Amino acid sequence: MTTTEQDTGTTEEQATAAGSGLNATATFARKERGSSGPVDHDRVSTIAKDALGALHEVIRRHQVTYEEYDALKAWLISVGETGEWPLFLDVFVEHVVEEVAHADRKGAVGTIEGPYYIPGAPEFASEAEVPMRDDEAGTPLLFQGTVSDLDGTPLENALVELWHADDAGYYSQFAPGIPEWNLRAQIRTGADGHYAFHTIQPAPYQIPTDGSCGRLIAAAGWHPWRPAHLHLKVTAEGKAPVTTQLYFVGGDYTDDDVAQAVKPELMLDPQPASSGAGVQVTYDFPLDPA
Numbered sequence: 658m659t660t661t662e663q664d665t666g667t668t669e670e671q672a673t674a675a676g677s678g679l680n681a682t683a684t685f686a687r688k689e690r691g692s693s694g695p696v697d698h699d700r701v702s703t704i705a706k707d708a709l710g711a712l713h714e715v716i717r718r719h720q721v722t723y724e725e726y727d728a729l730k731a732w733l734i735s736v737g738e739t740g741e742w743p744l745f746l747d748v749f750v751e752h753v754v755e756e757v758a759h760a761d762r763k764g765a766v767g768t769i770e771g772p773y774y775i776p777g778a779p780e781f782a783s784e785a786e787v788p789m790r791d792d793e794a795g796t797p798l799l800f801q802g803t804v805s806d807l808d809g810t811p812l813e814n815a816l817v818e819l820w821h822a823d824d825a826g827y828y829s830q831f832a833p834g835i836p837e838w839n840l841r842a843q844i845r846t847g848a849d850g851h852y853a854f855h856t857i858q859p860a861p862y863q864i865p866t867d868g869s870c871g872r873l874i875a876a877a878g879w880h881p882w883r884p885a886h887l888h889l890k891v892t893a894e895g896k897a898p899v900t901t902q903l904y905f906v907g908g909d910y911t912d913d914d915v916a917q918a919v920k921p922e923l924m925l926d927p928q929p930a931s932s933g934a935g936v937q938v939t940y941d942f943p944l945d946p947a
């Protein structure tokens with residue numbers, strides 16, 4: 658990890674695709690989304706055959722050449738070398754996995770997790786001053802709401818995890834020069850199910866332009882941006898956990914997210930804060946039964 662180097666210059670000067678990619682790859686290696694059972698050989702065979710068949714069909718349809726095949730091979734190798742598989746998959750593939758996984762949810766709407774979640778952020782009861790630098794840039798944001806069941810009954814002891822980019826679009830633990838838990842926190846709700854985070858508004862996120870994903874995006878003439886977003890993970894005993902992101906009405910790229918992870922239910926419209934400093938917004942999480 659590069660997270661303890663806090664006096665070696667600005668993040669903008671040193672963030673690299675390989676730096677964040679290798680951290681994201683190491684983070685994924687530590688992850689346990691749930692135990693997998695024994696291998697279902699029929700299912701592996703069916704899905705692998707269909708996936709390869711889809712690729713074969715594309716090659717025939719577009720008369721792909723040996724030069725293009727070699728370019729693909731070199732590119733795939735470079736994605737691994739720079740650790741950008743988590744970034745590539747979460748940007749270009751995860752949104753469909755999420756859509757399939759949560760198609761029958763009735764409560765809070767989910768979207769992709771992305772590559773930059775880290776469990777174990779500093780924990781608070783009900784209300785959090787999210788860890789940030791003394792001179793953290795950005796508009797102060799009070800983000801609050803209630804975790805409940807589908808009937809609206811508040812859930813005590815629910816866990817609300819928040820992580821997001823800073824005002825320059827960088828995540829702690831994935832860009833150098835940022836304190837370890839910067840803009841990461843988790844809240845345990847009390848009996849009223851309420852949570853409140855005092856943080857700052859994040860900036861849009863740009864896929865690193867100096868790596869393999871950036872090369873694909875540039876070669877295709879796409880843009881590398883995600884709209885500004887808050888990441889959330891909400892869990893409670895006996896309820897289906899929700900991983901989601903919230904976006905800002907009127908923000909750049911909300912209609913054109915490179916990761917296709919915006920949904921109409923996920924828009925925040927913060928208003929001037931009653932404290933006088935910055936903005937505030939409320940968002941509730943009614944959780945489906947497990």
Ligand code: MBD
Pocket residue numbers: 744747748769770771772773862883916918
């Ligand atoms: C992000 O910040 C993100 O949320 C996703 C899904 C992919 C890349 C960077």
Ligand code: FE
Pocket residue numbers: 771773862886888
């Ligand atoms: Fe993100």
